[in-house]
Amino acid sequence: MSHALISVPKAVKRGQVFEIKTLISHRMETGFRADAKGQLVPRDIIQRFTCTYNGVEVFNLKLSPAIAANPFISFFTVATESGTIALRWTGDNGFAVEETVSIKVE
Amino acid sequence: MDEAMTHVPPLRAATRRVFLVRSSGATAALVLGASAATVSHAPPAHATPAMLEAAIRGVVGNAPLRPGKITLDLPPLAENGNSVSMTVSVDSPMTEADHVKAIHVFNEKNPQPHVLSAALGPRAGRAQLTARIKLNDSQTVVAIAETSVGEFWRASAEVIVTLAACVEEQPS
Numbered sequence: 001m002s003h004a005l006i007s008v009p010k011a012v013k014r015g016q017v018f019e020i021k022t023l024i025s026h027r028m029e030t031g032f033r034a035d036a037k038g039q040l041v042p043r044d045i046i047q048r049f050t051c052t053y054n055g056v057e058v059f060n061l062k063l064s065p066a067i068a069a070n071p072f073i074s075f076f077t078v079a080t081e082s083g084t085i086a087l088r089w090t091g092d093n094g095f096a097v098e099e100t101v102s103i104k105v106e
Numbered sequence: 107m108d109e110a111m112t113h114v115p116p117l118r119a120a121t122r123r124v125f126l127v128r129s130s131g132a133t134a135a136l137v138l139g140a141s142a143a144t145v146s147h148a149p150p151a152h153a154t155p156a157m158l159e160a161a162i163r164g165v166v167g168n169a170p171l172r173p174g175k176i177t178l179d180l181p182p183l184a185e186n187g188n189s190v191s192m193t194v195s196v197d198s199p200m201t202e203a204d205h206v207k208a209i210h211v212f213n214e215k216n217p218q219p220h221v222l223s224a225a226l227g228p229r230a231g232r233a234q235l236t237a238r239i240k241l242n243d244s245q246t247v248v249a250i251a252e253t254s255v256g257e258f259w260r261a262s263a264e265v266i267v268t269l270a271a272c273v274e275e276q277p278s
Binding site for chain 2: 018
């Protein structure tokens with residue numbers, strides 16, 4: 001079970017640019033490492049991260065094996081209206097996690 | 107120094123023992139006052155500067171890459187290549203008419219040249235992102251910003267990695 005941490009300010013002013021910080025637990029196995037028997041460990045990474053704000057995509061990131069384990073991603077968006085921010089991580093082996101946070105715009 | 111170098115086995119079948127030998131080699135080199143980078147290994151088939159250029163050209167085409175407007179923030183010295191914090195920011199008004207469309211990051215010596223690609227737009231408000239990356243060796247990292255008006259900005263940063271990613275721990 002993957003665990004995600006999301007940090008978003010509780011309330012923001014309309015038009016304010018604010019930061020969204022995210023952290024998700026994932027091993028991000030590169031597919032280039034060998035185990036103790038010399039067998040390559042198959043790749044298992046998060047491939048894509050997207051952020052939608054009231055249904056509109058505001059940021060998306062294509063990840064590679066060069067992203068550290070337990071990916072930390074932070075970015076910015078403009079406060080337009082109150083609503084929900086949905087964060088979605090998808091990757092190898094059917095990995096899919098979606099988390100939503102509500103944002104209050106004053 | 108020479109002794110340390112001759113003890114460096116091929117990394118392909120990196121075992122715990124290999125790691126220990128390698129790290130002790132690095133320590134020896136440090137004790138001798140040499141940079142840890144000089145112990146650098148022949149890592150597994152990794153990207154080369156030519157692959158880096160090819161990967162960049164694959165994204166930008168023949169458009170000119172100009173310095174400026176983009177800032178790539180990486181520590182000059184990373185103790186652990188498994189997790190290096192990186193921030194890319196671009197000086198842009200982020201309006202409908204003039205905004206950063208994409209930010210790409212590439213590296214020189216990881217197994218693959220591509221690190222990340224971000225798609226953003228005027229709704230981002232500020233063209234900046236932070237992520238933690240893996241670095242397999244001391245190397246140059248390149249960030250490229252693509253703007254809505256078709257310009258490409260380029261920034262690069264040199265990072266010295268004392269403990270490379272991929273060798274520290276065994277997958278369980």
